[in-house]
Amino acid sequence: MSTRTGRPPKISRREIVTAALRVIEEDGTGALTMRRLAREVGSTAMALYHHVRDKEELLLLLLDDYAAAIPRPALPDEPRERMVAAAMAMHDAVSGCPWAVDILKADDLMSVGALWYPEQIVDAAVHAGLTIEEAVDVYRIIWHYTAGEIGGRAAARRRREEGGPTYRERVFAELDAEEFPRLSTVARRWEDLTARDTYAKGVRAIVNGLLP
Amino acid sequence: MSTRTGRPPKISRREIVTAALRVIEEDGTGALTMRRLAREVGSTAMALYHHVRDKEELLLLLLDDYAAAIPRPALPDEPRERMVAAAMAMHDAVSGCPWAVDILKADDLMSVGALWYPEQIVDAAVHAGLTIEEAVDVYRIIWHYTAGEIGGRAAARRRREEGGPTYRERVFAELDAEEFPRLSTVARRWEDLTARDTYAKGVRAIVNGLLP
DNA sequence: GCTACTTTCTATACGTGTATAAAAACTCAT
DNA sequence: ATGAGTTTTTATACACGTATAGAAAGTAGC
Numbered sequence: 001m002s003t004r005t006g007r008p009p010k011i012s013r014r015e016i017v018t019a020a021l022r023v024i025e026e027d028g029t030g031a032l033t034m035r036r037l038a039r040e041v042g043s044t045a046m047a048l049y050h051h052v053r054d055k056e057e058l059l060l061l062l063l064d065d066y067a068a069a070i071p072r073p074a075l076p077d078e079p080r081e082r083m084v085a086a087a088m089a090m091h092d093a094v095s096g097c098p099w100a101v102d103i104l105k106a107d108d109l110m111s112v113g114a115l116w117y118p119e120q121i122v123d124a125a126v127h128a129g130l131t132i133e134e135a136v137d138v139y140r141i142i143w144h145y146t147a148g149e150i151g152g153r154a155a156a157r158r159r160r161e162e163g164g165p166t167y168r169e170r171v172f173a174e175l176d177a178e179e180f181p182r183l184s185t186v187a188r189r190w191e192d193l194t195a196r197d198t199y200a201k202g203v204r205a206i207v208n209g210l211l212p
Numbered sequence: 213m214s215t216r217t218g219r220p221p222k223i224s225r226r227e228i229v230t231a232a233l234r235v236i237e238e239d240g241t242g243a244l245t246m247r248r249l250a251r252e253v254g255s256t257a258m259a260l261y262h263h264v265r266d267k268e269e270l271l272l273l274l275l276d277d278y279a280a281a282i283p284r285p286a287l288p289d290e291p292r293e294r295m296v297a298a299a300m301a302m303h304d305a306v307s308g309c310p311w312a313v314d315i316l317k318a319d320d321l322m323s324v325g326a327l328w329y330p331e332q333i334v335d336a337a338v339h340a341g342l343t344i345e346e347a348v349d350v351y352r353i354i355w356h357y358t359a360g361e362i363g364g365r366a367a368a369r370r371r372r373e374e375g376g377p378t379y380r381e382r383v384f385a386e387l388d389a390e391e392f393p394r395l396s397t398v399a400r401r402w403e404d405l406t407a408r409d410t411y412a413k414g415v416r417a418i419v420n421g422l423l424p
Numbered sequence: 425g426c427t428a429c430t431t432t433c434t435a436t437a438c439g440t441g442t443a444t445a446a447a448a449a450c451t452c453a454t
Numbered sequence: 455a456t457g458a459g460t461t462t463t464t465a466t467a468c469a470c471g472t473a474t475a476g477a478a479a480g481t482a483g484c
Binding site for chain 4: 425426427428429430431432433434435436437438439440441442443444445446447448449450451452453454
């Protein structure tokens with residue numbers, strides 16, 4: 001029958017994931033360590049590794065849970081606008097989970113709970129007249145841009161919190177105006193210029209540049 | 213006078229950086245640890261921290277060195293093509309240093325040795341008729357896309373080397389064709405579809421979408 | 425009941441980045 | 455010369471992710 005053999009498990013994947021979400025909510029992503037998580041579920045660190053391949057997979061599962069729970073926005077009918085809206089919703093969703101930054105290396109798309117976004121983007125691209133292969137390209141390009149933008153923003157925020165002179169600030173301070181005429185004119189305003197949110201602008205550019 | 217006070221240094225920043233480059237070249241980026249690097253320069257791990265803020269800054273210095281040494285390609289005159297060519301050169305340069313992946317979180321641009329690329333892109337954008345602010349936006353959007361693309365590619369390669377079923381493969385294997393009609397039609401071809409290099413396509417799209 | 429087998433859990437250990445404290449080696453004022 | 459001040463180096467320690475080995479706790483066949 002379905003009676004499983006072997007020592008019966010004390011903890012489960014679900015238990016681990018929910019405990020991880022609780023830890024993050026209470027004490028932030030920095031507090032989510034394997035040992036802390038083990039303590040939280042009343043077990044040892046290494047026991048977790050029988051339910052999760054490694055910490056990265058755990059974070060992926062968290063993103064999965066999180067993304068699946070987010071309400072999906074109504075998207076416009078017009079393909080171009082639909083792609084932009086889906087991309088921005090995806091951006092918001094991933095931005096909303098701080099631990100996502102550590103997973104953004106993931107090559108293409110994300111977990112099953114988040115597949116809705118690529119599906120919408122690919123579908124809209126096909127409706128816009130692209131082949132399915134081209135549509136996948138569009139999605140991947142948008143995803144790479146999204147991942148880079150979120151990663152960059154997270155890094156910028158982290159630097160700001162830490163305080164102290166950034167490497168860039170030191171570089172910009174002694175910038176050679178002859179070698180870098182353009183950059184030196186904006187060097188002092190760089191902080192303000194790069195604080196603005198240009199994600200929407202970028203997505204619109206990609207969509208417009210990719211659809212004829 | 214210029215006689216400095218305090219205990220005279222045994223090691224220098226330059227020495228550290230060149231030793232780090234040597235280690236990477238000989239044994240790969242995985243071998244570059246602070247302890248190994250210390251052994252290489254005949255010192256202790258913690259002594260390095262008086263010349264380098266942390267490992268991330270060290271990697272930034274490596275990128276700096278590396279980028280500064282790369283020959284700069286001749287760029288076309290026409291602004292659009294110049295932006296694309298500069299972006300692709302930047303992409304090649306960063307792709308060429310494996311350790312760059314760990315720094316790609318860096319918010320905007322890179323080290324002083326690599327400033328040539330943003331300078332060219334911003335300059336070309338201004339020549340194309342954009343304001344300096346818009347030109348900076350263009351550069352940042354291109355950079356975010358570039359960082360995301362390289363990060364994604366590196367992750368994909370890493371997964372491939374490790375072998376074993378990817379998380380995505382497991383997800384795609386049991387994909388609901390009704391909920392995800394588009395994705396399920398390409399699920400089996402996904403590996404091949406995403407293996408293609410679409411960076412140039414993406415940059416062209418961004419440039420065309422951003423210049424009127 | 426006993427032995428094999430399987431799965432899960434525990435204990436221990438390694439190498440990592442780096443915080444902290446103190447020692448060491450120099451210059452300068454006295 | 456001596457003591458104060460400054461900079462660099464060393465020693466020690468911590469928490470992290472996780473590899474490895476083996477113990478524990480169950481089922482199945484005899």
